[in-house]
Amino acid sequence: MKKILLIFGVLSLLIFIRPALGLNTAQNNTESTTTIEQTDETTNQRFIDEAIGGIKQFYNYTGFANATSGNLLMILIGIIFIYLGIKFDYEPLLLIPIGAGVIIGNIPFVAGNQTGIYETGSVLNYLYFGVVKGVYPPLIFLGIGAMTDFSSLIANPKLMLLGAAAQIGVFATFLGALYLGFNLPEAGAIGIIGGADGPTAIFLSSKLANGINVLADGTTVKNLIGPIAIAAYSYMALVPVIQPPLMRLLISKEDRKIRMKPPRAVSQKEKMIFPIVALILTTFISPSALPLLGMLFFGNLLKESGRTERLADTARTKLIDIVTILLGVTVGASTQADIFITKDSMMIFALGAISFVIATMGGLFFAKFMNLFLKGADKINPLIGAAGVSAVPDSARVVHAEGLKSDPNNYLLMHAMAPNVSGVIGSAIAAGIILSFLG
Numbered sequence: 402m403k404k405i406l407l408i409f410g411v412l413s414l415l416i417f418i419r420p421a422l423g424l425n426t427a428q429n430n431t432e433s434t435t436t437i438e439q440t441d442e443t444t445n446q447r448f449i450d451e452a453i454g455g456i457k458q459f460y461n462y463t464g465f466a467n468a469t470s471g472n473l474l475m476i477l478i479g480i481i482f483i484y485l486g487i488k489f490d491y492e493p494l495l496l497i498p499i500g501a502g503v504i505i506g507n508i509p510f511v512a513g514n515q516t517g518i519y520e521t522g523s524v525l526n527y528l529y530f531g532v533v534k535g536v537y538p539p540l541i542f543l544g545i546g547a548m549t550d551f552s553s554l555i556a557n558p559k560l561m562l563l564g565a566a567a568q569i570g571v572f573a574t575f576l577g578a579l580y581l582g583f584n585l586p587e588a589g590a591i592g593i594i595g596g597a598d599g600p601t602a603i604f605l606s607s608k609l610a611n612g613i614n615v616l617a618d619g620t621t622v623k624n625l626i627g628p629i630a631i632a633a634y635s636y637m638a639l640v641p642v643i644q645p646p647l648m649r650l651l652i653s654k655e656d657r658k659i660r661m662k663p664p665r666a667v668s669q670k671e672k673m674i675f676p677i678v679a680l681i682l683t684t685f686i687s688p689s690a691l692p693l694l695g696m697l698f699f700g701n702l703l704k705e706s707g708r709t710e711r712l713a714d715t716a717r718t719k720l721i722d723i724v725t726i727l728l729g730v731t732v733g734a735s736t737q738a739d740i741f742i743t744k745d746s747m748m749i750f751a752l753g754a755i756s757f758v759i760a761t762m763g764g765l766f767f768a769k770f771m772n773l774f775l776k777g778a779d780k781i782n783p784l785i786g787a788a789g790v791s792a793v794p795d796s797a798r799v800v801h802a803e804g805l806k807s808d809p810n811n812y813l814l815m816h817a818m819a820p821n822v823s824g825v826i827g828s829a830i831a832a833g834i835i836l837s838f839l840g
């Protein structure tokens with residue numbers, strides 16, 4: 402009993418002195434719980450703040466945060482290019498890669514950083530080297546030469562004059578660019594749009610308007626490769642839209658019905674000799690055009706020699722396809738909104754449209770002029786003058802289609818191919834001449 406009373410007394414004493422000893426378990430538990438809750442709230446708030454900060458940082462790195470109205474406009478243009486290529490079959494091998502490139506080049510990066518081809522060390526940066534240094538255009542010409550039949554031109558050499566006449570668009574555009582305030586090299590590069598030849602336009606602009614060359618007065622020329630290339634390829638694709646109204650407006654229905662005598666048969670020996678003779682003559686006239694004309698006639702020699710069919714087949718299929726893909730995507734990717742949507746670009750597009758109209762009119766009028774000196778069966782259908790622009794073979798096809806509308810039995814395709822291929826040669830010669838004077 403005494404032991405029990407002793408234990409009870411000790412417990413009672415502990416109860417009375419517990420506050421002093423800090424042994425109030427309930428109070429301590431409450432205070433401890435409060436402290437833990439406060440700590441948890443602080444931790445949770447810190448976690449929420451960090452999560453929100455991370456989300457904001459992630460958003461700032463996305464294209465949504467850095468997109469401008471210009472980026473969205475250029476992406477829309479890229480989509481339109483793809484749509485035109487798919488829906489209307491307007492140069493799909495060109496417009497679809499270019500349209501995809503435009504979209505790629507206008508995906509916005511972190512503000513202040515260059516994008517696409519201008520990002521140092523990027524894959525597109527290395528691929529764009531072929532554009533800046535003019536590597537792709539000669540390879541394109543190699544493929545064109547390997548797939549071109551010059552028989553119609555060999556059979557009727559006088560039609561080469563129509564290809565030369567269409568080059569008036571080049572020099573008209575050159576003068577127009579000077580009038581609008583572009584310096585000589587820039588105007589020369591812009592002028593070649595009048596030839597409606599994309600590879601030639603890229604080649605010349607890479608030499609004259611590349612953003613690197615410095616003039617005698619210390620002025621650096623602008624980088625106009627993107628706008629010039631896009632303008633040239635756009636008008637090439639729009640041949641079926643632009644040329645028919647001009648043909649109907651300037652050529653009477655009676656003249657559109659003129660039937661030309663079938664071209665004479667061309668021997669294989671003539672086909673083999675032609676690229677060698679043409680190479681020597683054209684490059685002696687315009688040595689600066691050698692990278693283009695040399696590859697054009699070399700490719701044709703591979704085709705016509707009869708001994709290098711494998712090489713010719715590679716040049717006109719696999720090689721030109723690969724280069725077309727690389728050229729289209731990289732040129733399209735060079736059209737960043739802040740570089741492309743400028744006053745200069747708008748003027749280049751306006752000049753391109755005018756030059757293409759002038760080039761078409763030049764070919765049509767010169768064909769009518771030639772008929773003043775031709776009689777009977779030697780007369781030419783003036784419609785084929787429109788094929789003097791070097792949009793091969795679309796321009797010749799448009800001429801053929803327009804001729805059939807006036808006379809369903811009048812086949813002009815083979816006749817139109819003569820000025821069409823001579824237009825390719827003429828635009829390359831014109832580029833060489835401009836480069837000789839301004840390069």
